[in-house]
Amino acid sequence: MSAWAEYKKKLGPSRPWDLLNPKIEKVSDEVADERMHICNDCAHLTVTRQCDQCGCFMSGKVKIARASCPIGKWGEQPA
Numbered sequence: 001m002s003a004w005a006e007y008k009k010k011l012g013p014s015r016p017w018d019l020l021n022p023k024i025e026k027v028s029d030e031v032a033d034e035r036m037h038i039c040n041d042c043a044h045l046t047v048t049r050q051c052d053q054c055g056c057f058m059s060g061k062v063k064i065a066r067a068s069c070p071i072g073k074w075g076e077q078p079a
Contacts, residue, residue: 035062
Protein backbone atom coordinates (compact mmCIF):
# COMPACT_ATOMS: atom_id res chain seq x y z
CA MET A 1 0.00 0.00 0.00
CA SER A 2 1.35 3.42 -0.91
CA ALA A 3 2.08 6.00 1.78
CA TRP A 4 -0.80 8.14 0.45
CA ALA A 5 -3.27 5.23 0.64
CA GLU A 6 -2.09 4.40 4.17
CA TYR A 7 -2.56 8.05 5.21
CA LYS A 8 -6.10 8.15 3.80
CA LYS A 9 -6.95 4.89 5.57
CA LYS A 10 -5.78 6.29 8.92
CA LEU A 11 -7.61 9.56 8.29
CA GLY A 12 -10.94 7.75 7.97
CA PRO A 13 -14.04 9.27 6.36
CA SER A 14 -13.38 12.83 7.50
CA ARG A 15 -11.03 15.38 5.97
CA PRO A 16 -9.49 18.44 7.66
CA TRP A 17 -11.46 20.84 5.44
CA ASP A 18 -14.75 19.28 6.62
CA LEU A 19 -14.58 21.65 9.58
CA LEU A 20 -15.09 24.58 7.19
CA ASN A 21 -18.04 23.04 5.33
CA PRO A 22 -21.39 24.13 6.84
CA LYS A 23 -23.07 21.07 5.28
CA ILE A 24 -20.90 18.64 7.26
CA GLU A 25 -22.46 17.68 10.58
CA LYS A 26 -20.62 18.78 13.72
CA VAL A 27 -20.94 17.34 17.22
CA SER A 28 -22.00 19.19 20.34
CA ASP A 29 -19.40 20.97 22.44
CA GLU A 30 -19.84 18.27 25.07
CA VAL A 31 -19.01 15.46 22.64
CA ALA A 32 -16.04 17.41 21.24
CA ASP A 33 -14.76 18.00 24.79
CA GLU A 34 -15.14 14.30 25.63
CA ARG A 35 -13.23 13.29 22.49
CA MET A 36 -10.48 15.84 23.19
CA HIS A 37 -10.18 14.58 26.76
CA ILE A 38 -9.52 11.09 25.37
CA CYS A 39 -6.90 12.53 23.00
CA ASN A 40 -5.24 14.51 25.80
CA ASP A 41 -4.61 11.23 27.65
CA CYS A 42 -3.25 9.48 24.54
CA ALA A 43 0.45 8.88 23.94
CA HIS A 44 -0.06 9.62 20.22
CA LEU A 45 -0.96 13.30 20.80
CA THR A 46 2.05 15.47 20.02
CA VAL A 47 3.11 18.78 21.53
CA THR A 48 1.54 20.54 18.53
CA ARG A 49 -1.80 18.88 19.44
CA GLN A 50 -1.63 16.63 16.38
CA CYS A 51 -2.25 12.90 16.28
CA ASP A 52 0.93 11.13 15.20
CA GLN A 53 -1.23 8.36 13.69
CA CYS A 54 -3.37 10.41 11.27
CA GLY A 55 -1.60 13.79 11.33
CA CYS A 56 -4.77 15.74 12.17
CA PHE A 57 -4.93 18.74 14.46
CA MET A 58 -7.22 17.23 17.04
CA SER A 59 -8.85 20.44 18.28
CA GLY A 60 -10.58 20.53 14.89
CA LYS A 61 -11.07 16.85 14.13
CA VAL A 62 -12.95 16.17 17.39
CA LYS A 63 -15.71 18.54 16.21
CA ILE A 64 -16.55 16.61 13.02
CA ALA A 65 -19.39 14.12 13.53
CA ARG A 66 -18.14 11.51 11.06
CA ALA A 67 -14.55 11.69 12.31
CA SER A 68 -13.00 8.87 14.27
CA CYS A 69 -9.81 8.05 16.10
CA PRO A 70 -7.43 6.07 13.86
CA ILE A 71 -6.72 3.62 16.69
CA GLY A 72 -10.37 3.25 17.75
CA LYS A 73 -10.57 5.29 20.95
CA TRP A 74 -13.63 7.36 19.88
CA GLY A 75 -16.05 7.90 17.00
CA GLU A 76 -17.56 5.51 14.53
CA GLN A 77 -15.03 3.07 13.20
CA PRO A 78 -15.04 2.26 9.50
CA ALA A 79 -16.19 -1.26 8.64
